Amino acid sequence: MFTSEMIASFNDLETDIYNYVITHEQEVIYMRIRELAEHTHVSTATILRFCKKVGCEGFSEFKTKLKIELKSRQETVKSGEHTVMEFFERTLSSDQEAVLLEAVELLTSADNVLFVGIGSSGILAEYGARYFSSLGKFSMYIKDFSYPIHNRLQKNSVSIVLSVSGENSFTVKQMNRLKREGSKVISITNNKHCTTAKMSDINLAYYMTEEYYEDTNITTQVPVIYLLETLARKLNQHEQDLRKKAMEGHDE
Structure with missing residues (x-):
């Protein structure tokens, strides 16, 4: 007003x-x-x-x-509660599980994981890097476009890119830079038709109604946290299973 x-x-x-x-x-x-x-x-x-x-x-x-x-x-506050519930109902009954497993396979083979985001997505990218590292997959968060990344870190790496709209110029430029250096990209966006999603190898879209308050995007980020934590936990479990199979094969 x-x-x-x-x-x-x-x-x-x-x-x-x-x-x-x-x-x-x-x-x-x-x-x-x-x-x-x-x-x-x-x-x-x-x-x-x-x-x-x-x-x-x-x-x-x-x-x-x-x-x-x-x-x-x-x-706005009330609708936020309803949209989050709708997301979980939709997620639990959808085929998104297959996309998550595909992302896990890509991450398993990666030597390095890089997180990219800006604004609120940047805060969650930093959280994601810390959460993945806590579960044994060392990760880095990039918030500065000019931040130097050694070529060896980009080779055989996977970049996890977060963006609500998927059209942020910083994010798109950073993705282009990483892909050019050989990094695979997993994106988490609000829909799969945005530029970021189209540039990605794998996209996880959560489809929440975008909300604004005084020109500020206040779309809930609860689905992003859920997807990040689910991805990290599935990755950790998958790597444990692989180590267990390797041990069993060695014993034989």
Whole structure:
């Protein structure tokens, strides 16, 4: 409701009104204009000028818009819970297991695992590298496009690329660089039709409704954590099984 341009244009009195509104939103939507004027120590005329500056004809319209925004925030939180449940129901009854096993086979034969991501995906990429390393598959997280990677680390390596949209220019450039050096790519994206997914050798798509709050992508990342941990655990179990078979064959 309040853009950065609007906030930057506020004078001192309007800034006081803004600060009061954002810290008392639930109360303001039920106030009369005189009540808000008293709480903010300004005139009703100043309140009306403030309303016009934020794109409202009057105080009533301002309160209506504020109510709509508060309601949309509550619905966003609720829908997040439902979409996560839908993901798990869909995953448990789908054939994604076959794709996970294919990814495990690719990772098993790799000497190095590199994680790539930026923003919230970067945070999860760092988490993924740590989680894989904790389960015995040493991994690195790359967050800087200019970060030097020795050629021997890229040969016989698998890169796990995380991106919600799959269209981030940093991610695409990094993937192109890694593929050019011979790295195989497993991507985890929100859908399989994006650039990142198409460039990958294997793609794990989780299909969640993308959600935004004040121009920020707040799409839940719970499916990504689930896929990363599941992949790491299956990889660990697979490698243990291979070692066990090797031991049994040696004993014979």
